[in-house]
Amino acid sequence: MREFAGKTAFVTGGASGIGLALGRAFAEIGMKVMLADIEADPLAAAVTQLQDLSPDVHGIACDVSDPASVQRAAGAAFDTFGIVHVVCNNAGVAAPGGIDDISLDNWRWVLDVNLMGVVHGIHAFLPHIRSHGEGGHFVNTASMAGMNSGLGFSPYSASKFAVVNISEGLAARLKPLGIGVTVLCPGFVRTRINESGRNRPERYGPARLPDPTSPAGIMLARIVELTQSGLDPADVAEQVVSAIRDEELYVFTHPGPRWRAELEERFGAILAAMDKAAAHRRT
Ligand SMILES: NC(=O)c1ccc[n+]([C@@H]2O[C@H](COP(=O)([O-])OP(=O)(O)OC[C@H]3O[C@@H](n4cnc5c(N)ncnc54)[C@H](O)[C@@H]3O)[C@@H](O)[C@H]2O)c1
Numbered sequence: 081m082r083e084f085a086g087k088t089a090f091v092t093g094g095a096s097g098i099g100l101a102l103g104r105a106f107a108e109i110g111m112k113v114m115l116a117d118i119e120a121d122p123l124a125a126a127v128t129q130l131q132d133l134s135p136d137v138h139g140i141a142c143d144v145s146d147p148a149s150v151q152r153a154a155g156a157a158f159d160t161f162g163i164v165h166v167v168c169n170n171a172g173v174a175a176p177g178g179i180d181d182i183s184l185d186n187w188r189w190v191l192d193v194n195l196m197g198v199v200h201g202i203h204a205f206l207p208h209i210r211s212h213g214e215g216g217h218f219v220n221t222a223s224m225a226g227m228n229s230g231l232g233f234s235p236y237s238a239s240k241f242a243v244v245n246i247s248e249g250l251a252a253r254l255k256p257l258g259i260g261v262t263v264l265c266p267g268f269v270r271t272r273i274n275e276s277g278r279n280r281p282e283r284y285g286p287a288r289l290p291d292p293t294s295p296a297g298i299m300l301a302r303i304v305e306l307t308q309s310g311l312d313p314a315d316v317a318e319q320v321v322s323a324i325r326d327e328e329l330y331v332f333t334h335p336g337p338r339w340r341a342e343l344e345e346r347f348g349a350i351l352a353a354m355d356k357a358a359a360h361r362r363t
Pocket of ligand 1: 092093094095096097098099116117118119142143144145170171172173174193221222223224265266267268269270271272273274275276279307310
């Protein structure tokens with residue numbers, strides 16, 4: 081999508097962090113924006129903030145884990161704008177807990193928001209974007225945790241691996257239709273992701289934090305530290321706008337040697353296993 085002015089964007093998780101920065105970046109380049117979020121007061125504040133940039137910024141209450149709620153929010157965007165071009169399936173939550181510390185409530189909550197939220201967004205908007213024929217773009221927020229499992233947050237990593245996979249498949253299917261797909265894989269970004277428990281519905285039970293002296297607790301403290309000193313969300317949003325313009329599938333915000341080494345180790349192990357299988361077939 082090369083032209084942005086006058087086009088429209090729908091952003092989930094738009095009240096905070098990366099979603100709010102995306103909304104701001106879109107408003108700055110002349111787009112009309114609908115921010116969708118589960119948290120009412122921050123959503124209202126975000127809309128007021130962005131309306132200083134453009135009168136065409138709106139907000140809608142939306143729980144991405146609920147398909148009916150996403151459909152209603154999509155309907156509000158269609159009613160307001162007529163046509164929606166860019167959909168950012170960005171809302172997400174993190175809950176600590178590795179595969180050796182299984183809380184089924186954590187699994188359900190994280191997968192319902194991070195994975196099903198993306199599925200619901202695609203389901204609600206794809207028929208519309210396909211039918212209006214003006215082209216469009218999906219931006220699905222994954223994470224570096226969708227590329228390697230180093231964090232040890234199993235539900236979170238599993239949800240983000242799935243978002244990467246869905247985005248790769250969707251990109252191949254939609255390219256011939258002139259609809260782009262980007263999967264956003266940030267490292268640590270300065271947002272409220274570590275306070276995700278603020279949006280945890282009661283049906284998923286209480287949030288349980290690990291004992292701060294346990295390995296999981298120590299890891300969590302380190303992650304909080306890294307997030308607090310992380311990238312400015314505005315930098316991430318700038319990269320996303322550029323990826324939409326250039327129709328790029330992957331956005332990596334942290335290309336440093338540590339992240340690269342983790343990817344090389346994982347892909348290297350996979351390729352080595354393929355080589356071993358090939359050698360086995362030859363014998
Ligand atoms: N901050 C990081 O370091 C980082 C790194 C990699 C990926 N991410 C991803 O970025 C995305 C945005 O998170 P963020 O870091 O800006 O955190 P954030 O907490 O600042 O923003 C997340 C937003 O999502 C909203 N939200 C939560 N549950 C929702 C639901 N069920 N329905 C609708 N909205 C809901 C929250 O109210 C909040 O406004 C997430 O998908 C997250 O996993 C963040």
